[in-house]
Amino acid sequence: MATPSHGSIFRRRSLLKAAGLGAAGAAGLPLVSACSDIQSSDGSTQVTEGFDFLPQYKEWPLPVEPDLVGEPPNHRSGFLSYPEPAQAIPEPPANSGTYRITVPTWGTPPPSDDSYFAAVQEAWGGTVIELAHADGNTYAETSNQWIQASEFGDGIHMFSWMLGSHPNFRETVVNRFYDLTDILTGDISERWPLLAGRVTEAWGKSVWSKDPEDPESARLYGIPGSLAGGPQNGMYVRTDLLEAADLAVPTTVEEVLEVARAWSDDAAGRWAFYGLDYLTPQWFGLASGNGWAWIDGKLVHNCERPEYTEWLEFRRTVWDEKLIHPDAPAASLDPKELHKAGTTLFHQDGMSYWGDYSGSVTRGEIEGAVVPLGPVAAGGRTPVVFGTADVEGWLFLSKSLSVEQVEEILDVANFCAAPFGTIENQLLDYGIEGDHFEFDAAGVPRTNDHGSATIGGYYGISGKVQTFHTGDPVLVQQRFDYDASVLDHLEKDIFEGIRVEAPAAFISALQTLKDQEADVVYGRSEIADIPAMVDTFLSNGGEDARAPFTDAYKIVNGE
Numbered sequence: 001m002a003t004p005s006h007g008s009i010f011r012r013r014s015l016l017k018a019a020g021l022g023a024a025g026a027a028g029l030p031l032v033s034a035c036s037d038i039q040s041s042d043g044s045t046q047v048t049e050g051f052d053f054l055p056q057y058k059e060w061p062l063p064v065e066p067d068l069v070g071e072p073p074n075h076r077s078g079f080l081s082y083p084e085p086a087q088a089i090p091e092p093p094a095n096s097g098t099y100r101i102t103v104p105t106w107g108t109p110p111p112s113d114d115s116y117f118a119a120v121q122e123a124w125g126g127t128v129i130e131l132a133h134a135d136g137n138t139y140a141e142t143s144n145q146w147i148q149a150s151e152f153g154d155g156i157h158m159f160s161w162m163l164g165s166h167p168n169f170r171e172t173v174v175n176r177f178y179d180l181t182d183i184l185t186g187d188i189s190e191r192w193p194l195l196a197g198r199v200t201e202a203w204g205k206s207v208w209s210k211d212p213e214d215p216e217s218a219r220l221y222g223i224p225g226s227l228a229g230g231p232q233n234g235m236y237v238r239t240d241l242l243e244a245a246d247l248a249v250p251t252t253v254e255e256v257l258e259v260a261r262a263w264s265d266d267a268a269g270r271w272a273f274y275g276l277d278y279l280t281p282q283w284f285g286l287a288s289g290n291g292w293a294w295i296d297g298k299l300v301h302n303c304e305r306p307e308y309t310e311w312l313e314f315r316r317t318v319w320d321e322k323l324i325h326p327d328a329p330a331a332s333l334d335p336k337e338l339h340k341a342g343t344t345l346f347h348q349d350g351m352s353y354w355g356d357y358s359g360s361v362t363r364g365e366i367e368g369a370v371v372p373l374g375p376v377a378a379g380g381r382t383p384v385v386f387g388t389a390d391v392e393g394w395l396f397l398s399k400s401l402s403v404e405q406v407e408e409i410l411d412v413a414n415f416c417a418a419p420f421g422t423i424e425n426q427l428l429d430y431g432i433e434g435d436h437f438e439f440d441a442a443g444v445p446r447t448n449d450h451g452s453a454t455i456g457g458y459y460g461i462s463g464k465v466q467t468f469h470t471g472d473p474v475l476v477q478q479r480f481d482y483d484a485s486v487l488d489h490l491e492k493d494i495f496e497g498i499r500v501e502a503p504a505a506f507i508s509a510l511q512t513l514k515d516q517e518a519d520v521v522y523g524r525s526e527i528a529d530i531p532a533m534v535d536t537f538l539s540n541g542g543e544d545a546r547a548p549f550t551d552a553y554k555i556v557n558g559e
Contacts, residue, residue: 045212045501045552047218048201048204048207048497048498049201049497051207051218053185053219053220054200054207055185055186055188055192055203056186056187056188056196057197057199058197059197060193060194060196063085063088064421067080068080068469068476070480070483072229072466072467073467074229074230074387074389074487074490075230076229076466076480076483077466077468077469078470078479079420079421079468079470080476081442082439082443082444082470085421085423085425086422086423087424088418088425089194089424092124092415093411094126095408096126096127097127097405099130099153099154099155099405099409100130100154100155101129101131101132101154101155101156101157102134102146102156103132103134103156104135104139104159105136106137108453109133109457116431116432116435116451116455117457119427119431124411124412125411129412129458129461131457131458140166143156143162144165147166148172148176150176152398154400154409155395155396155397155398155409156395157393157394157460158396160392160393162393163501164502167504167507169501170501173222174208176396177221177222177397177398178221178398178406179219179220179221179399180220180397180406181220184220185220191407191410192410192411192413192414194414194415194465195410195413195417197465198227198417198463202224202225202463203220203224205391205499206222206224206391206394207219207221208221221396222395223394223395223396223397223461223462224394224463225391225392225394225459225462225463226463227389227391227392228389228392228467229387229388229389230487231351231482231483232350232351233350234279234351234354235280235346235347235348236346236348236354236371237345237346237370237373238339239368240368240369241345241368247259247263252377253283253284253314253378254378256346256373256376257314257323259345260272260273260318260345260346261321261323263345266322266326270342270343271324271325271326271344272344273318273324273325273328274327274328274335274347275331275348276315276318276348277518282384282386283314283378284311284314284377284378285307285382286308287491288386288388289495290502290510290549291510293305293494294494298550299546299550299553301542303513303530303537309530310379312527312530316520316527325343325344329522335347335348336349339370340366347370351479354371354372354475354478354479355471355479357370358475359471372482374482374486375485375486375489383489386490386491387491388490388493389493391463393460395461395462397409414462416458416461417463418464418465419466419467420470425464428458429455430445430451431451431454431455436450436451436454436455437451444472494556494557496556497556498555502545503548504541505540505541505545506544506545509537510537512537512540517533
């Protein structure tokens with residue numbers, strides 16, 4: 001594995017304090033904030049386990065048992081047929097507040113007066129949630145401005161992968177968002193039984209500290225999204241195009257390159273790839289996240305390893321041999337549409353793309369078939385698959401809200417936590433029968449064009465009690481089997497039980513390195529420039545960040 005771990009033994013907050021592990025790292029720019037705000041120019045370390053103030057877990061029994069039983073979160077269970085949904089919340093609360101929540105959106109936002117929103121708001125008790133849609137492509141960066149200015153309404157949804165775009169996010173959390181601790185501590189099952197059924201791990205990952213050197217300052221600030229594990233992304237290949245070209249699905253990186261060469265034809269406007277950036281490091285055994293791996297008794301960054309050069313050489317070969325779309329450096333085209341049109345053979349995307357593509361085929365919108373490549377590696381290595389279990393994101397609430405207003409939003413979050421197999425979830429995910437969806441011959445709800453353009457805005461209010469593979473039974477079985485096939489290859493999280501927020505200088509240096517990587521792989525710089533790139537990264541923040549990351553690793557793993 002790229003990041004071998006001997007297992008986490010860190011379970012108590014007191015260890016963090018005893019070790020003196022807190023803010024550390026290179027200096028960065030302070031937040032623009034009031035003089036009473038907590039500020040730090042350094043990174044910080046936050047434990048995510050062992051708290052005694054989280055909501056008390058109380059199992060919420062599923063109304064319907066899945067047909068395929070996995071081991072969540074890395075191997076989620078699945079339904080092969082659509083069950084008769086049960087009522088999760090027999091008596092919704094009567095509420096009348098109106099709130100505005102900012103959410104990222106990819107595509108055209110739906111009209112706020114659609115019947116879907118009125119039906120959902122009536123079902124959860126009358127609370128009006130107005131969604132402020134913002135461009136998902138720039139949301140990670142621009143949300144920093146809205147948050148610092150407290151111009152995000154009554155709440156804002158942030159995906160976990162967006163946090164790296166926010167320098168000193170810990171300070172942002174404790175300065176800008178509502179402290180939920182006193183409201184959610186202890187047994188909350190009477191009013192919010194579905195939130196009480198959220199696993200403790202999800203709530204623990206929603207904790208930040210005012211003072212990272214004092215564990216007693218840790219508080220609960222976010223309503224967690226669903227706890228997701230297993231593979232989050234895949235490299236999808238058009239199996240119909242492979243079959244037409246008499247080519248087999250590749251099982252190694254060397255075979256991927258062979259297939260790409262055999263299928264691509266630059267003159268004919270046909271290229272194997274469009275995007276190769278965020279998924280392919282795993283093909284060379286590199287580490288995910290901030291790029292640190294524990295090797296031979298020390299923490300080593302990806303860019304210091306020979307596999308890093310191999311990875312960039314592979315991508316440069318793809319460019320030099322015209323196996324990648326010429327627009328790839330500009331990234332101004334829609335890679336999904338290129339893949340669906342058969343212009344590209346491979347496409348990197350989230351796991352939802354599998355279902356999206358298959359659904360488009362079922363509706364007669366496109367032709368073809370896709371599958372994600374299984375675990376592949378270069379040079380005979382043991383394959384690594386990125387898939388650390390984490391919450392998908394959080395809903396953060398404004399500090400200006402009253403206790404009663406927060407409790408009302410938590411009523412809504414409790415409704416949104418209803419899992420598949422409930423009436424509440426059917427309404428949230430499919431809308432109104434006849435307006436947003438119809439049941440097919442097998443009794444499975446299928447969204448129509450209206451539904452597809454409308455449904456999805458409330459995903460950020462709360463994660464589910466449990467998530468499942470659902471929909472087309474053939475695809476559900478394939479997804480279930482695929483998750484099982486990669487279990488033994490999932491990368492180990494060497495920082496399990498602790499969140500390390502990198503110093504601002506490290507984040508800046510890492511972004512510069514990514515920009516330089518693009519220069520190399522797209523022919524604007526040479527492979528020979530890599531050592532200088534690494535030196536720049538280390539001298540501008542990479543080396544200074546090694547110490548706090550090393551300390552965190554040792555605390556977690558008992559080294």
